Amino acid sequence: xxxxxxxxxxxxxxxxxxxxxxxxxxxxxxxxxxxxxxxxxxxxxxxxxxxxxxxxxxxxxxxxxxxxxxxxxxxxxxxxxxxxxxxxxxxxxxxxxxxxxxxxxxxxxxxxxxxxxx
Numbered sequence: 590x591x592x593x594x595x596x597x598x599x600x601x602x603x604x605x606x607x608x609x610x611x612x613x614x615x616x617x618x619x620x621x622x623x624x625x626x627x628x629x630x631x632x633x634x635x636x637x638x639x640x641x642x643x644x645x646x647x648x649x650x651x652x653x654x655x656x657x658x659x660x661x662x663x664x665x666x667x668x669x670x671x672x673x674x675x676x677x678x679x680x681x682x683x684x685x686x687x688x689x690x691x692x693x694x695x696x697x698x699x700x701x702x703x704x705x706x707x
Contacts (some may be wrong), residue, residue, distance in 0.1 A: 604693035611694040618701035629666035639666035648678030
């Protein structure tokens with residue numbers, strides 16, 4: 590399902606690495622509230638800006654977490670949120686640029702049970 594969501598979001602294009610930086614904790618002691626943030630490198634001008642960023646959690650029953658929309662007027666393409674993770678899994682951020690290019694970053698987040706490992 591994750592590959593399908595990325596393909597639909599990207600219009601079938603293969604995401605490249607770079608431009609987007611995803612920040613997550615390596616270990617989340619509580620999977621109910623995991624801090625996640627991203628920043629996309631872009632001049633954010635009318636001709637060159639970030640259109641949207643999709644967050645995915647590969648091990649959740651519904652991997653699509655959120656989609657953030659931007660325009661040149663946004664000034665910068667960055668966001669911070671908290672997500673729920675069912676178990677240890679990859680969190681993926683996919684950025685769509687105004688020229689149609691696609692970039693992706695991925696981080697593994699280990700979810701421990703009660704902060705005691707697991």
